[in-house]
Amino acid sequence: MHARKRILVTGGAGFLGSFLCERLLSEGNDVLCVDNYYTGSRETVLHLLDDPHFEMLRHDITQPLYVECDEIYNLACPASPVHYQFDPVQTLRTSVHGAINLLGLAKRTKAKIFQASTSEVYGDPAVHPQTEDYRGSVNPIGPRACYDEGKRCAETLFFDYHRRHGIDIRVARIFNTYGPRMHPNDGRVVSNFIVQALRDEPITVFGDGRQTRSFCYVDDLIEGFVRLMGAPDGTTGPINLGNPAEFEVVELAELVVEMTGSASRIVHKPLPIDDPTRRRPDISKARNELGWQPTVPLREGLEKTIAYFERRLSGRAEHLDD
Ligand code: NAD
Ligand code: UDP
Ligand code: UDP
DSSP: OOOOOEEEEETTTSHHHHHHHHHHHHTTOEEEEEEOOSSOOGGGGGGGTTOTTEEEEEOOTTSOOOOOOSEEEEOOSOOSHHHHTTSHHHHHHHHHHHHHHHHHHHHHHTOEEEEEEEGGGGBSOSSSSBOTTOOOBOOTTSTTHHHHHHHHHHHHHHHHHHHHHOOOEEEEEEOOEEOTTOOTTOOSHHHHHHHHHHTTOOEEEETTSOOEEEOEEHHHHHHHHHHHHHSOTTOOOOEEESOOOEEEHHHHHHHHHHHHTOOOOEEEEOOOTTOOSOOOBOOHHHHHHHOOOOOOOHHHHHHHHHHHHHHHHTTOOSSTTO
């Protein structure tokens, strides 16, 4: 019989975290969601609050946490450049002190622990597409460094705890992911463009828009998380999780305008400092080790995301989940 696991999800009230909590509950687990609501909100998990197997705790992971659990998914950290640059020291503290506390918790409870790392560890990459053995090109003193270097340091801590204390770690390097339940003010490109298009406001393309990103739909990503956590002992990662279909930012803008039938025009704004020029995951490792690959093409994922924002902006969504 399937034993009910007690799973801790930090950052569980954020965009990805809320989908992960839902998925873990649907598989018959007890879920403890920990979040300080820095960028997340109770609304993303409102529909789970009646579930007796779901528990919500307001807590900042930079502080020690003493709970009992079998598995930990560490997702706590603001992910949008606007939000992670708002208080850069807090961002670093969350990645670094947060990782130490959760690894300490994993050590004491012997829990398996997953880290939501990022394609940003590759910085503005000289290798394309990015493979896991590429060590990256991060500017350590730029405005993105609080996020990039924090996540790099967290990876270091995960591997040190693994080598020194035998902790069972799973490190995923996540590439740009989008979907319903993103906050309208999240600030990342997909939600910005959709919200601007639905309001017939100018679409803000930074720079000439020729920089590329590879966009993964949230359901695909969550499947990758669960497969990585369930993979055989020793599957530590780091492992790229993302959709290898690469698009220019301006192509995304045009697609969103077309799909929403918006009257919006594209306007160009300055390119932020250190904005990576291209990004695309090599997912051979995820294919081989996890049998995983994305299944939702950009157009299909955008349809669902646009439908969500239409409901939300028209005030028709009673819960974020509707
Ligand atoms: P999000 O901002 O929606 O979620 C982050 C959550 O962490 C929020 O609920 C926030 O309140 C919480 N949080 C922040 N600091 C905290 C702290 N000190 N203590 C407790 N909770 C805290 O972002 P998301 O897109 O859901 O990202 C989740 C994780 O995945 C992050 O670690 C992010 O770095 C990583 N990631 C996401 C993407 C992506 O494209 N979505 C890409 C790469 C990595
Ligand atoms: N920690 C925690 N919860 C636990 C166990 C540890 O938050 O259940 C924190 C603890 O505060 C410590 C950190 O994790 O600062 C690292 O723990 P570890 O055991 O590795 O280090 P030590 O306590 O020896 O400094
Ligand atoms: N971007 C843009 N307009 C926006 C927001 C972002 O052109 O309103 C660009 C940004 O410069 C970057 C890409 O879209 O090149 C992805 O940005 P995002 O903040 O979503 O994530 P990143 O991958 O940079 O962390």
